[in-house]
Amino acid sequence: MAKKMSDAGGGRSQAVHRALKRAIIDQALPPGSKLPEDSIGERLGVSRTLVREALVRLSQEGLVELRPNKGAAVARPSLEEGRNLFLTRMALERLVVETLSGNLTREQIDTLSAHIAGEEAARTEHAASIRLAGEFHTLLAQMTNNASLIRYVNELVARSSLILALYGRPHSSECAVSEHRELLDKLIAGKTDEAAALMAHHLDSITARALLPTENSIQDVLATYAVAEGLA
Amino acid sequence: MAKKMSDAGGGRSQAVHRALKRAIIDQALPPGSKLPEDSIGERLGVSRTLVREALVRLSQEGLVELRPNKGAAVARPSLEEGRNLFLTRMALERLVVETLSGNLTREQIDTLSAHIAGEEAARTEHAASIRLAGEFHTLLAQMTNNASLIRYVNELVARSSLILALYGRPHSSECAVSEHRELLDKLIAGKTDEAAALMAHHLDSITARALLPTENSIQDVLATYAVAEGLA
DNA sequence: TTAGGCGAAATTGCATACAATAATAGAATT
DNA sequence: AATTCTATTATTGTATGCAATTTCGCCTAA
Numbered sequence: 001m002a003k004k005m006s007d008a009g010g011g012r013s014q015a016v017h018r019a020l021k022r023a024i025i026d027q028a029l030p031p032g033s034k035l036p037e038d039s040i041g042e043r044l045g046v047s048r049t050l051v052r053e054a055l056v057r058l059s060q061e062g063l064v065e066l067r068p069n070k071g072a073a074v075a076r077p078s079l080e081e082g083r084n085l086f087l088t089r090m091a092l093e094r095l096v097v098e099t100l101s102g103n104l105t106r107e108q109i110d111t112l113s114a115h116i117a118g119e120e121a122a123r124t125e126h127a128a129s130i131r132l133a134g135e136f137h138t139l140l141a142q143m144t145n146n147a148s149l150i151r152y153v154n155e156l157v158a159r160s161s162l163i164l165a166l167y168g169r170p171h172s173s174e175c176a177v178s179e180h181r182e183l184l185d186k187l188i189a190g191k192t193d194e195a196a197a198l199m200a201h202h203l204d205s206i207t208a209r210a211l212l213p214t215e216n217s218i219q220d221v222l223a224t225y226a227v228a229e230g231l232a
Numbered sequence: 233m234a235k236k237m238s239d240a241g242g243g244r245s246q247a248v249h250r251a252l253k254r255a256i257i258d259q260a261l262p263p264g265s266k267l268p269e270d271s272i273g274e275r276l277g278v279s280r281t282l283v284r285e286a287l288v289r290l291s292q293e294g295l296v297e298l299r300p301n302k303g304a305a306v307a308r309p310s311l312e313e314g315r316n317l318f319l320t321r322m323a324l325e326r327l328v329v330e331t332l333s334g335n336l337t338r339e340q341i342d343t344l345s346a347h348i349a350g351e352e353a354a355r356t357e358h359a360a361s362i363r364l365a366g367e368f369h370t371l372l373a374q375m376t377n378n379a380s381l382i383r384y385v386n387e388l389v390a391r392s393s394l395i396l397a398l399y400g401r402p403h404s405s406e407c408a409v410s411e412h413r414e415l416l417d418k419l420i421a422g423k424t425d426e427a428a429a430l431m432a433h434h435l436d437s438i439t440a441r442a443l444l445p446t447e448n449s450i451q452d453v454l455a456t457y458a459v460a461e462g463l464a
Numbered sequence: 465t466t467a468g469g470c471g472a473a474a475t476t477g478c479a480t481a482c483a484a485t486a487a488t489a490g491a492a493t494t
Numbered sequence: 495a496a497t498t499c500t501a502t503t504a505t506t507g508t509a510t511g512c513a514a515t516t517t518c519g520c521c522t523a524a
Contacts, residue, residue, distance in 0.1 A: 011300055011507075036475065047509045048476090049281075056285055060292040062380070068243055069476060069515055084378040087327065091381075095323040146316040148294070148391075149323075152384055159380075243477075268505065279479045280506090301485055301506060 016044055016054040024063050024074055025134070025161045026127055035064060035072040061155050063162070075162055082163040086207045089156045090200060092149060093137065097183075097199050099144045102190025108143050112184050115139055119177045133176050134161060160206075168210040176206070248276055249286040256295050256306050257366075257393045258359055267296060267304040293387050295394070307394055314395040318439045321388045322432060324381060325369065329415075329431050331376045334422025340375050344416050347371060351409045365408050366393060392438075400442040408438070 020040070023029045035055065037048040044051070059066040065075045077085065104112075115136055122128045134157045141153035179202045186195035252272070255261045267287065269280040276283070291298040297307045309317065336344075347368055354360045366389045373385035411434045418427035 013507090038475075049508060049510090052476095053285070053288055056288050057292055060289055062383075071476065071516090081379055085380050087331075087378060088324070088380045088384065091323050091327040092320070095319065099319075146319060147313055148317050148320045148388065151294075152320065156380065245477090270505070281478060281480090284506090303486095303505065 012046055013050045013053040013057075016040075016046060016050050017057050019044060020054055020058060021061075021063060021158065024058075025131060025158055027161070027165050029074050031074050031076040031162050031166050033074040035074065037071075062159050075159075076166065077159065077162055079167060082167060082210075083207065085156060085159055085163065086203055089153070089160065090203050092153050092156065093140075093199050093203065094196050095146075095149060096137075096141050096144055096153065097187065097195045098192055099146065099149075100140060101187050101192035101195050104143070104187055109184070109188060112136075112139060116177065116180050116184065119180065123177065130161060130164065133180075134158070136180050164206075164210055176202070179205075244278055245282045245285040245289075248272075248278060248282050249289050251276060252286055252290060253293075253295060253390065256290075257363065257390055259393070259397050261306050263306050263308040263394050263398050265306040267306065269303075294391050307391075308398065309391065309394055311399060314399060314442075315439065317388060317391055317395060318435055321385070321392065322435050324385050324388065325372075325431050325435065326428050327378075327381060328373050328376055328385065329419065329427045330424055331378065331381075332372060333419050333424035333427050336375070336419055341416070341420060344368075344371060348409065348412050348416065351412065355409065362393060362396065365412075366390070368412050396438075396442055408434070411437075 020029070020035070029035070037051045037055070041048050041051045055064060055066065055072045058064040059072065062077075063075055064072050066072050115132070119129070119132045119136065122132055137157050138150075138154050141150045144150065179198065183195060183198050183202065186198055252261070252267070261267070269283045269287070273280050273283045287296060287298065287304045290296040291304065294309075295307055296304050298304050347364070351361070351364045351368065354364055369389050370382075370386050373382045376382065411430065415427060415430050415434065418430055
């Protein structure tokens with residue numbers, strides 16, 4: 001009766017897609033990494049065809065850039081793309097919060113609560129900590145039962161990890177957990193506006209910590225040294 | 233000097249993608265249409281490989297469904313998917329409005345105004361009228377210069393045409409044009425809240441006209457005839 | 465030493481071939 | 495006549511092959 005033990009879920013192309021996506025989100029493949037079709041295929045035991053398909057999907061999700069004739073690479077969103085992304089995220093997650101506020105089932109509350117506990121537990125492990133923080137948001141989205149909303153929030157959360165990788169500070173995820181707990185409380189209590197405000201603040205604080213204080217253009221970097229050397 | 237006259241923009245796969253997308257949005261390929269790789273490739277003069285790539289992209293955009301081993305078909309969103317889709321659209325287009333309100337340049341105003349004029353002119357032509365109405369929204373999104381926002385609004389607008397095709401009434405797009413003009417006025421005047429409210433009303437009226445009063449289950453259809461025949 | 469160019473190797477773009485799965489039609493049985 | 499079974503055909507899943515393009519190392523020339 002057992003059909004195919006290997007490759008959980010859909011076709012094998014999807015498996016490749018998931019593998020790459022995971023690797024990117026975990027920052028095992030940092031932004032900018034080249035993604036040659038045949039080495040990936042060789043490593044994963046599939047042909048270039050399937051890798052290609054996965055890369056197309058990933059590019060549609062904004063996780064990889066597909067430069068014609070020059071191969072695929074993990075995307076390197078600009079600072080402004082990052083800011084815009086969080087703006088869009090805000091708009092969508094506000095809808096999530098509004099949809100969920102006061103409508104959480106006992107079961108959903110338990111799931112979320114357990115997840116937050118997991119976040120607290122993993123506070124020290126940097127990689128897992130980031131992934132779990134993102135998963136909290138996708139979990140919330142999932143509970144809206146709104147397919148397009150789910151898809152977009154998932155995409156944006158995934159891409160956020162790219163932004164964080166590029167422009168985030170080393171240890172920027174500490175206070176996030178407590179904010180998640182607070183948010184859950186507001187949602188349970190059905191205090192929609194407060195929940196939305198909290199979510200806004202939450203995302204804002206992430207962007208503020210991550211995006212603003214970064215000096216990453218050559219100009220800015222040089223500026224620092226220029227000042228140090230008294231060069232105007 | 234001339235490189236390649238044919239296929240405007242990116243690779244040929246993109247061309248296939250655009251062709252199919254256009255055909256779907258114009259309802260030349262109505263929801264549910266089978267999309268065999270061979271025949272499409274033959275018709276467009278490319279191999280299955282490229283068609284496949286385009287179909288993957290389209291499936292990511294929610295315009296086609298990719299049933300494993302059973303081929304691709306133009307998506308047939310359910311009524312509930314439709315409602316959720318418009319909810320999501322609302323959240324994003326509110327962001328569009330908030331971003332644009334009071335910040336339109338003279339040039340942008342002219343572009344939008346001209347577009348609305350075009351909509352008025354094409355009022356009689358059903359197909360063009362629907363497409364133009366959608367393009368107004370994507371035009372607005374475009375002006376935000378927010379890449380993710382643009383991408384998602386484009387996707388949702390495209391999918392909306394599927395919803396309209398499935399559940400819309402024959403002539404449901406009449407009042408839309410005047411609402412577009414009103415919206416533009418509010419945006420110019422910088423009356424953000426009023427503009428947002430107008431956008432909300434605008435999308436609401438579309439969904440209300442399109443989604444709610446549809447009799448599409450066999451039960452409902454039969455109910456009509458039952459009443460006509462005095463069959464309770 | 466640096467810049468430029470040339471050729472080999474690597475990599476992508478695309479088509480095609482073959483295997484696997486599903487759809488279909490026709491025959492045989494009831 | 496209806497139905498199930500089977501053989502045939504159509505279509506998808508995946509790998510591979512070839513041409514085109516890029517990348518890289520190496521060599522030459524200033």
